[in-house]
Amino acid sequence: MSTRRKLASVIDDQDALAGFSRVRVSMILTDPRAEDNPIVYVNSAFERTTGYARSAVIGRNCRFLQGEETDKRDVDRLRNAVEADRDVTVDIINYRADGTPFLNRLIIAPISDADGQVIYFLGIQKEIYDSEREEDAADTLVLNVRARVQEDLGLVIDSLGDHDVETQIDQEAITRRLECLQLVYESMMLSDNQARTDRGIDLGSLISRVATGVAHEEGRSGIRYVQQIEPVVVNVDAAVRVSILVSEVLSNAFSHAFERMEEGFVELRMSKLAAGGLRITVTDDGVGLPRNVPFPNPDTAGGRLIGLLTDGLEATITPVRGAAGTVVMIDVPFGITET
Structure with a gap:
């Protein structure tokens, strides 16, 4: 290996x-x-x-x-x-x-x-x-x-x-992930402090662009998308990993949550925790996760990538199966923030 x-x-x-x-x-x-x-x-x-x-x-x-x-x-x-x-x-x-x-x-x-x-x-x-x-x-x-x-x-x-x-x-899976990487690189280098600060990367600005791109590519008529993202300054390593992680989880919601449904709702939230680090939640009101399938699913490429990224960030990921839909909560530790 x-x-x-x-x-x-x-x-x-x-x-x-x-x-x-x-x-x-x-x-x-x-x-x-x-x-x-x-x-x-x-x-x-x-x-x-x-x-x-x-x-x-x-x-x-x-x-x-x-x-x-x-x-x-x-x-x-x-x-x-x-x-x-x-x-x-x-x-x-x-x-x-x-x-x-x-x-x-x-x-x-x-x-x-x-x-x-x-x-x-x-x-x-x-x-x-x-x-x-x-x-x-x-x-x-x-x-x-x-x-x-x-x-x-x-x-x-x-x-x-x-x-x-x-x-x-x-090849479609590779293309989508390459497009996400390209967007991450470009966002990191935006001028006039739109995506970078003297202390690190403004992850809020970066995630906004990445998530909007996913919603545009993966969404469809009848599926509403909203996001509420706070500015959070992180180190560069975390910025790349978190961006790809959000892209994977959000894409999963758009792709699988609304089978045989004409309408639906997806929400992305990201906020800085009082004790440090950040919390990301992706919520949908779709069909919900199957009871016998884990999340992330190690039998799929997206699931393995989510697992690799989560482990690399030393983060925790918690899926909540609601009466309708799913909430995926990701807690990333304080070590990723710039001080």
Whole structure:
């Protein structure tokens, strides 16, 4: 079994987080176990940089970005690195959807599960301008972003269980969690103290954005959503873990609480406790948790991820089965707050 570094060891690298908001750092994920190593995820920066819509690239090999001026030696370096399951950095000529070329600093890195099996390749891309060709700063930025995403994604991958050629990971599940991570990174770097303070991260602002995104993507007509979130300043490690945890629990409520129901209600509350730490509650008036199913359910990817995040925060999670619906209460200890 491989040992992953603690999230805080890379989260504290603010240069990596800044890279998502200061510059256009594109992120892609490919699946080497599928035929022709197709793209399974791209972020919005990729769409902006290349001009290709996400729907136009999912399922294709990255070679469509190559063109007449692309150096075959660069292509060979990329292919050889993928075949050998190793990192590689290449400055390569790629082409936008409108046919214009651009110089792309591309880092390819394997993403392994807990058993060391490579199940994805992460691509971090940044357009390089003439003034940046010889600058170490641009290369350092992309490397830092790679490390940041590689570690966070590793946590998510570990929660998805055993992986083999016959059992492919749910790409939709990976995409949703990557979108949450992207939102976390961007929120952390908002200017004018909207998401950061001199003492740490304003988790209230961050959770508001993450939760609103989940409600928009997972909600439907007839399901009302409200949130009441107090400002709570926490350390960076906790900000990432709590954000993903809230995303998982809230998504679970929207996805499973209202089966065969036309209307419903979901509420998110987060408040700072008098003794320190914070309490998060997700309430719904849906069908309720089945009596014979634990929460979080270790037999599901979402349940395992909730368990990993809860353990990492040394938090407690308590589901309450009401006459109608469910209340999930999460208490996170005072150690996550900044002093």
